[in-house]
Amino acid sequence: MALTGAMYTGVSGLSVNQTWLNVIGNNIANSNTTGFKSSRTQFKPQFYVTDASGSAPDTNFGGSNPSQEGLGTVLATIEKNFSPGAIQSTGQATDMAIDGDGFFVVKGASQLYTRDGNFTLNANHELVTGDGQFVQGYGVDANGVVQPGSLTNVTVPLGANQVAKATQDASMQGNLNASGAIATGASILASQDMVSISTPATAPTTGTDLTDLASATSPTTPMFTVGQTLTLAGSKGGRSLSPSTFTVTGTSTVQNLMDFFQQGMGIDTTVPPPTTTAPPGSALEAGTAANSSRIVLTGNTGSQNAIEITGAALSSSTGTGPLTFGDATDAAGFTSNANGESVHTTFQAYDTLGTPVSVDVTAVLESKNTTGNVWRFYADSPDNQVGGLTVGNGTLTFDNNGKLNASTGSTITIDRSGTGASTPLAIKLDFSNLTELSGQQSTMVMSSQDGFPAGTLDSFSVGSNGIVTGSFSNGQSRTLGQLALATFTNPQGLLDNGANMYEASAGSGNAQISAPGGFGSGQIRGGSLEQSNVDLSTEFTNMIVASTGFSASSKVVSTAQQLIQQLLNTVQG
Numbered sequence: 001m002a003l004t005g006a007m008y009t010g011v012s013g014l015s016v017n018q019t020w021l022n023v024i025g026n027n028i029a030n031s032n033t034t035g036f037k038s039s040r041t042q043f044k045p046q047f048y049v050t051d052a053s054g055s056a057p058d059t060n061f062g063g064s065n066p067s068q069e070g071l072g073t074v075l076a077t078i079e080k081n082f083s084p085g086a087i088q089s090t091g092q093a094t095d096m097a098i099d100g101d102g103f104f105v106v107k108g109a110s111q112l113y114t115r116d117g118n119f120t121l122n123a124n125h126e127l128v129t130g131d132g133q134f135v136q137g138y139g140v141d142a143n144g145v146v147q148p149g150s151l152t153n154v155t156v157p158l159g160a161n162q163v164a165k166a167t168q169d170a171s172m173q174g175n176l177n178a179s180g181a182i183a184t185g186a187s188i189l190a191s192q193d194m195v196s197i198s199t200p201a202t203a204p205t206t207g208t209d210l211t212d213l214a215s216a217t218s219p220t221t222p223m224f225t226v227g228q229t230l231t232l233a234g235s236k237g238g239r240s241l242s243p244s245t246f247t248v249t250g251t252s253t254v255q256n257l258m259d260f261f262q263q264g265m266g267i268d269t270t271v272p273p274p275t276t277t278a279p280p281g282s283a284l285e286a287g288t289a290a291n292s293s294r295i296v297l298t299g300n301t302g303s304q305n306a307i308e309i310t311g312a313a314l315s316s317s318t319g320t321g322p323l324t325f326g327d328a329t330d331a332a333g334f335t336s337n338a339n340g341e342s343v344h345t346t347f348q349a350y351d352t353l354g355t356p357v358s359v360d361v362t363a364v365l366e367s368k369n370t371t372g373n374v375w376r377f378y379a380d381s382p383d384n385q386v387g388g389l390t391v392g393n394g395t396l397t398f399d400n401n402g403k404l405n406a407s408t409g410s411t412i413t414i415d416r417s418g419t420g421a422s423t424p425l426a427i428k429l430d431f432s433n434l435t436e437l438s439g440q441q442s443t444m445v446m447s448s449q450d451g452f453p454a455g456t457l458d459s460f461s462v463g464s465n466g467i468v469t470g471s472f473s474n475g476q477s478r479t480l481g482q483l484a485l486a487t488f489t490n491p492q493g494l495l496d497n498g499a500n501m502y503e504a505s506a507g508s509g510n511a512q513i514s515a516p517g518g519f520g521s522g523q524i525r526g527g528s529l530e531q532s533n534v535d536l537s538t539e540f541t542n543m544i545v546a547s548t549g550f551s552a553s554s555k556v557v558s559t560a561q562q563l564i565q566q567l568l569n570t571v572q573g
Contacts, residue, residue, distance in 0.1 A: 003567070005071065007560040012072030013553025016043050019075055020546040027534045028543075035097075035116035035500050036532040037080050038539075044076040082491050085533040087525055093460055094119045094127065097530040100522015102485035103502065105151065105513060106133035113486050113511065116500035117529055127154040131499060137466065137483040138515070144479040146467070148515065154468060154481045160457045162472050164354025166422070167451030170347060171430040174444035176363060178373055178402060178436045183301035183340020183364045184276040189309060190328035191295040193287030195219050203293045206255040206284050210248050215322075216289040224248045229317040232264040237304035237344055237362065241266065241389070242382030258282035258295055263388020265307045266360075266380040267299055271393055274366075277301065278334045285331045295323070296330050299338060300378060302364030306338030341365040347446030349414075351421035354453030354474075357383045357414060361429070363396065363444060372399045373436060379412040379429070386415040398436040407431055452476050462526030466516040485521040486511040 020041040030036040048068040057063035087097045096117035098104070103113035106129055119135055122128050127135040137154040138146050193216035195201040196208055201219045204212075210224040226248055233243040244264035246257065262269070262282040269281040278298045287294040299307040314321035327336035342364040349357045360380040367374045375396040380389040394409020410431065416423040433447065455474030462468050466483035488494065493507025504511055512519040 003560050003564050005069075007557050007564075009070070009072035010553045010556030010560060012046060012074065013556065014550055016041075016073050016075055017546050017550040017553060019078075021543065021550065023078060024539050024543050024546060027539050028536065031532050031534040031536055031539075033500070033532050034118050035085065035114065035530045036534065037082055037085075037115065038532070038534045039078050039080055041078055042076040043073045046071045046074050080492055080494070080496070081533060083533050085531040087528050087530055089528050091527050093462070093527060094121060095527055095529050096462055096483070097525040097528040098485065098516075098522045099464075099525050101491075102487050102516070102521030103511075105136040105484050105486050105511070106501070107136055107151075107153075108133040110503070111136075111511075112497065112501045112503055113494070114500050114502065115530055121156060121158070125155050125157045125160075127156060133501075135483065137468075137481050139481055140479050146479060146482045146515075148482075151484060151513070152481075154483060156457075156460050156468060156470065156480055158457050158460070162452075162455045162457065162474065162476060162478065164350060164352065164454040165451050166352040166425060167349035167357070167427050167449050169428050169430060170349060170359075170449040171433060171447045172345075172361065172444055173433040173447040174343070174345075174435075175440050175442065176343065176365070176375055176396075176398075176434060176436045176444070177341055177438065177440055177442040178398070179438035180341025180365050180442065181339065182368060183303075183342065183366060184274055185335075185337035185339045186273070186277045186280065186301050186305070187297075187299035187307045187338040188278065188328050188330050188334060188336035189297045189299075189307065189325040190285075190330070191323045191325050192216070193289040193292035193294050194223070195289070195292050197222060201291050203286065203291045204254055204284070205293070206253065206258065208254045209250075210252045210254065210257060211250070213254070216287060216292045223322040224252070225318065226250050227317075230260070230321070231315045231317075232261065232309070232313065233315075234265050234307060234309040234313045236266055236299075236307050236380075237342075238306070239344070239360075244388070254284060254293075254295075258284065261295065261297055261309075263390070265297060265299065265309070266378075266389035267297065267307070268378055268390045268393050271300060271376065271378075273298075274301065276334075277337075278330050278332055283330075295325075296328065297325065298330065298334075300364070301338070301366075301376075302340045302342035302362065303338055304342035304344040304362045305364065305378065341442060343442035343444045345444045345446060347449065349425070349427055349449055350451035350453055351414075351416050351419065351425050353419070353421040355419060355421060356453070357381060357416075357425060359391070359412070359414070359427070360389075361444065361446075363442070366395070372397055372405060374398075375436070377409075377429075377431075381414050383416075384414050385417045385419065385423075391415075396431055396434065402436040404432055404434055404436075462524055464516065464523040464525070466524045482515055483524060484513050485516050485518075485524075486513045487519045487521050488512070 023041045027038045052067040054066040134153045136151040139152045213223045228248045230246045246260040283296045309325040329335045344362045362378045366376040379392040381391045392412030397406040399405040411428045413424040455472035457470045460470045468480040470480045489509040494502040
């Protein structure tokens with residue numbers, strides 16, 4: 001082969017080693033590029049010139065091998081190294097990394113793929129890449145359920161409002177003490193004796209005007225005047241009740257006043273009493289003074305239903321309260337004695353406007369039977385707009401194993417008239433998680449309720465399954481979408497478009513797009529970024545080898561040139 005052939009062989013070495021150095025330089029330059037995948041250079045020999053093809057051995061000759069001269073090297077391929085890079089936490093919600101195989105799907109003028117999860121939110125709250133490509137995923141329906149199949153832009157509407165939801169269901173949890181005492185008594189409160197202002201004084205009736213009432217000790221001094229406002233803030237089971245008011249008009253009667261006390265103290269008159277106490281409610285009985293009457297209030301059974309109206313609990317806009325109440329024995333001979341095993345809890349619900357609505361639930365042991373015990377629950381709400389505190393009651397029947405067997409009246413209704421919210425607010429109480437076991441203190445709490453007030457989307461996070469979950473200021477969370485990942489049969493066949501973007505080609509095959517974990521794809525690590533997978537120690541070693549190969553190839557060229565020059569000098573000489 002001519003000396004010029006050796007020169008061209010050396011040039012081929014210069015060319016491929018130069019390419020290798022370019023690849024190494026690109027790797028090193030991108031050693032800190034997020035999601036960057038390094039490349040490696042592969043060479044192969046060029047074709048060979050065959051001087052002798054060789055021969056087979058026979059009985060007289062041992063045969064010969066082929067004799068060939070190589071003509072240098074050429075570039076075989078430049079391969080991407082798609083091994084994962086280290087994942088680093090950033091704390092930035094819009095940053096995402098793929099732990100495993102796969103690519104984020106992004107869309108601009110065309111659909112592209114990337115490992116770079118350095119995303120941001122644009123002015124329309126859409127998740128985009130640094131150069132504005134839309135990150136693709138799956139949307140959700142009105143109930144926050146992911147709708148797979150059709151790709152769409154992933155949107156995180158920070159600052160958006162969430163519509164309030166009225167409470168429909170509330171679950172109660174705890175244990176009712178089966179060994180407690182049955183409730184047999186109730187609070188009985190009586191006012192001072194009252195008379196009608198007349199000569200002679202007469203006992204008031206339920207139809208007597210309030211402006212005609214006087215205390216039996218001051219029979220000529222009216223107790224009430226038109227425009228006077230009474231404020232009642234009694235207690236029940238030792239708990240302070242929300243204040244309620246009553247304004248005296250020219251037509252207000254004793255019955256109106258009795259209803260006010262009954263409703264303001266949360267006495268449920270629909271519950272049948274045991275034979276050991278009087279019916280719950282308010283009544284007008286004969287007083288101890290001649291020609292007098294007194295108002296008698298009988299509460300519901302159970303220690304947690306014990307009612308009390310102290311002197312400070314009833315006030316008037318014109319001074320101290322005109323009436324006083326104390327424990328008493330009623331006309332039937334029943335004495336004030338609120339007893340029996342009972343437990344109370346308070347929870348917060350919401351109406352259709354998201355306004356908080358307070359609900360009190362009290363459970364009282366009503367009876368014991370061979371087939372199981374029966375408890376009575378009472379529901380009150382200071383936010384009930386019409387009819388006082390009482391909003392419902394029912395029974396809870398337990399079997400011999402302490403499990404709830406049946407319940408009645410579990411749906412309570414709260415009047416929301418005049419609030420702008422839908423009325424009534426109906427709430428179903430679920431007592432199925434209550435037990436009734438002996439030897440344990442009665443406890444009852446609300447474990448969950450499905451209502452919430454209006455809220456603002458404050459933040460979001462991305463789970464390993466790509467689900468984007470928004471957190472609202474009202475404590476609620478909601479699924480906003482799900483990121484999609486793409487995998488390829490041959491990722492080496494992807495076209496690198498620069499800027500960490502890849503394009504599918506005939507060599508890569510079509511993208512298989514799914515939620516994270518599908519088709520062999522990895523998981524999402526929110527608040528993190530994948531680092532470059534460039535190994536600098538390997539690149540520096542390769543750089544030494546490549547530069548040595550380049551220098552050696554240049555030496556072949558210079559040596560061939562010197563020999564040619566000597567040959568020319570010989571011919572000229």
